[in-house]
Each structure stands twice: as C-alpha cells, then as structure tokens.
Amino acid sequence: MTLKNKTHDDMIKWVYNRKYQSVWTCCLGSNQSGKTDFNLFQMERIHSLGLGDGFGSNIPNLDTSRLDTPFDIDFIEDFETLKKTCQMLNPDPEKQGIKRYFFLADEMGDWAPKDMSWLNVKFIKELQQVRKYGLYMLACAIDRVDERILNEKHFHGYFVKSKADPTRAVYYDWMRYNRIQIHNIKRTSITFDTFYSASFFMEPPIKDAKTTILNPEHEMIIKYMDAGKTWDKTEYKRWQGKIAIDKVLDYHLRNCLHIIQEQPFDQQQPIEENVLVNPEDN
Numbered sequence: 001m002t003l004k005n006k007t008h009d010d011m012i013k014w015v016y017n018r019k020y021q022s023v024w025t026c027c028l029g030s031n032q033s034g035k036t037d038f039n040l041f042q043m044e045r046i047h048s049l050g051l052g053d054g055f056g057s058n059i060p061n062l063d064t065s066r067l068d069t070p071f072d073i074d075f076i077e078d079f080e081t082l083k084k085t086c087q088m089l090n091p092d093p094e095k096q097g098i099k100r101y102f103f104l105a106d107e108m109g110d111w112a113p114k115d116m117s118w119l120n121v122k123f124i125k126e127l128q129q130v131r132k133y134g135l136y137m138l139a140c141a142i143d144r145v146d147e148r149i150l151n152e153k154h155f156h157g158y159f160v161k162s163k164a165d166p167t168r169a170v171y172y173d174w175m176r177y178n179r180i181q182i183h184n185i186k187r188t189s190i191t192f193d194t195f196y197s198a199s200f201f202m203e204p205p206i207k208d209a210k211t212t213i214l215n216p217e218h219e220m221i222i223k224y225m226d227a228g229k230t231w232d233k234t235e236y237k238r239w240q241g242k243i244a245i246d247k248v249l250d251y252h253l254r255n256c257l258h259i260i261q262e263q264p265f266d267q268q269q270p271i272e273e274n275v276l277v278n279p280e281d282n
Contacts, residue, residue, distance in 0.1 A: 011182065012045045015156070015171070020098070022131040025109065026150055027169075028137040029161030035140040038161055038169060040103050040188035042138060046102055047071050053134070055090050056082065057104035057199045059142055063191040073190075076103070078201040079126055086133035096132040106198035109144030120146050122202055124154065217244040 005248070006014075016023050027035040044067065046052045054076035076082045082103060089099045112120045114169040127135070141150070149157065152174035159182075162168040171180040199205075220236055221244055227233035231241040 001249060008182075009045055009049060011171075011180070012042060012049060013051070015050075015173075016046060016136065017051055017233040020100075021156075022135055024137040024139070024155045025157055025159065025171075026141055026145070026155055027159040027161055028141055028143070028145075030142060030163050033161040033163035033184075034166040035161050035262060036104075036106055036192070038159065039106075039138045039140055039189050040190045040192070041186060043073070043102060043104060044190060051100065051101035052102045052136070053153045054085070055103075056085060056101065057106065058200045059104065059106050059192055059195055061193055064189075066189045066191065073104075077199055078204045079123065080203055082135070083126065083130045083133070086130050086135050098132075100134050100136050102136045102138060105139040105200060107200075108139045108141040108150075110198070111200040112146050112149055113144045114146040114148075115144065120149055123176070124149050126202070128154070201247075215247075217247045220244040221248055 015025065027039050029035045040062070043052075043055060044064075047055065048069065054074070055071060056076045058075070058077045060075050062073045062075070064073065074085065076085065086101050089101050112123055127137075139145075139150075140243075156175050157171055157173040160170045160172070162170075167183065167185045169182045169185060171182060173180065220234075220241060223234045223236070224231060224241060224244075231238045234241075236244075
C-alpha cells in the first residue's frame with residue numbers, strides 16, 4: 001500500500017488502526033519544532049475517526065472545547081495510574097476485545113534519558129506489560145531519549161518534525177521499512193500551556209510533601225555536595241564519606257535502578273524511501 005495523494009486521516013488509519021497490535025510512535029525534533037502540537041493534532045484525528053476508546057497525557061490542562069466534538073484527555077503523570085486506567089478499560093481483554101487507550105507521553109527525553117539509562121528499565125518493563133491492556137503511545141522527545149527504549153523492538157516508528165517548516169514531517173516506519181513525507185500539517189485545535197513541565201513517574205508523586213533526610217548517609221552526602229564535592233570541608237573523614245556513598249548507591253540500586261539491554265539505532269535495518277503523503281484535509 002502507498003500513501004501518495006492521501007489525506008492525514010488515511011495516514012492516521014494506516015499507522016494506528018491495527019488489530020491485535022499496541023502501536024507506539026514518537027515525534028522527534030528540536031525545540032519549538034511543533035512536536036507536541038503535531039501529536040495533539042494526531043489525537044484530534046484519532047478521536048474524530050473513532051479509533052480511540054480513551055485518551056490521556058502527562059501534559060496538564062489540555063482543553064478540547066474548541067473542537068466540534070470535544071473529548072476528555074486524562075491528566076496522568078505516573079505509570080501506576082496509567083496502568084490502572086488501561087486495566088479498567090480492559091478488565092478482561094480476552095472476552096471483550098482490546099479497547100484502545102491513547103497516551104501522549106511528552107518530554108520523553110527528560111524522564112527516560114540516555115545519559116541515565118539505568119533509570120529506564122522499570123519504565124520499559126512495566127510499559128511492555130501494559131500493552132495487553134490496549135496502551136497506544138504517542139511520545140515526544142528531542143535528543144536525550146534512551147535509544148535502547150526508542151527502537152524498532154518497542155516502537156512501530158517515529159516522526160521527525162521540521163523546525164524550518166512546521167507544516168512538514170517525515171515518518172520512519174520500522175514495521176514496513178519505508179519513509180513517508182507528510183505535508184500541509186495543520187495546527188491543533190487543542191489548547192495547552194506551553195510553559196508546562198511534563199513529568200512522568202513510576203509511582204504517584206506525593207503532593208506538598210516536605211523534603212526529609214532519608215538516613216544519616218544521605219545527610220552526609222548533602223553536606224558533601226554543599227561543601228563543593230569535597231570531604232575536607234565537612235566534619236567527616238574521606239573513608240566515612242566513601243562508606244556513605246556506597247550505602248546510598250546500594251539503596252538506590254535496590255529501590256530505583258535497573259539494567260536493560262536493547263538494540264541501538266546503529267543496528268537497525270535500512271529504510272527505503274518510496275511513499276509520499278500530500279493530504280488535503282476535509
């Protein structure tokens with residue numbers, strides 16, 4: 001199938017309307033290239049086409065009231081809530097069929113960064129498990145996202161948004177190994193605050209909680225940092241500091257950090273450029 005002279009709706013159905021597959025895509029691009037706007041536009045069309053049974057995002061205060069048919073977008077900033085929402089939508093997927101929940105995961109490079117890849121294991125492990133509950137993901141990132149997560153094993157493909165021309169993008173399809181040129185992209189009618197901070201956590205964040213020192217070792221390291229990362233300006237000996245650091249690292253390794261191994265970008269198969277989208281929306 002080619003997409004030449006097709007509309008945006010044809011492209012949306014071609015990418016996301018797949019039986020028995022939980023489709024994940026990511027929109028990449030530089031700052032102010034319109035990545036979030038593009039994903040919100042896709043959510044508009046997904047809703048209009050009736051492809052989604054529920055919608056969520058880690059972007060707060062999304063307003064769809066300007067649309068002809070407004071719809072709710074749940075604000076979710078932690079995995080546990082996302083998982084429960086998908087499970088409520090699909091309490092027994094084998095009997096009722098998979099209902100699709102589309103989640104816009106913004107600023108993925110901030111909460112799944114490649115320079116702290118050990119933080120990402122539990123995210124991808126748990127997110128993979130929730131696929132069976134109909135989770136469809138539309139992610140956004142700049143260039144910090146962990147490539148061991150954003151690859152063809154987990155994602156169906158990725159968009160690259162043009163900063164020079166916000167009406168254009170390219171979709172790299174990892175399922176069919178081709179490249180789609182997309183033109184005449186419209187702005188979204190969903191309004192959002194451009195100064196938001198799109199965080200995402202494994203557990204629901206504790207609201208209005210006071211920062212407390214977990215144990216004496218954490219207190220020692222705080223003093224070490226305040227002293228300019230030197231033990232000489234604290235009341236502790238260097239050997240005491242080394243023990244404290246070892247204990248803190250051990251604590252976080254047991255409670256927060258994990259290890260994954262996935263295929264990097266440089267091992268992906270070659271992509272063939274053979275299709276074109278030049279849509280005229282209704």
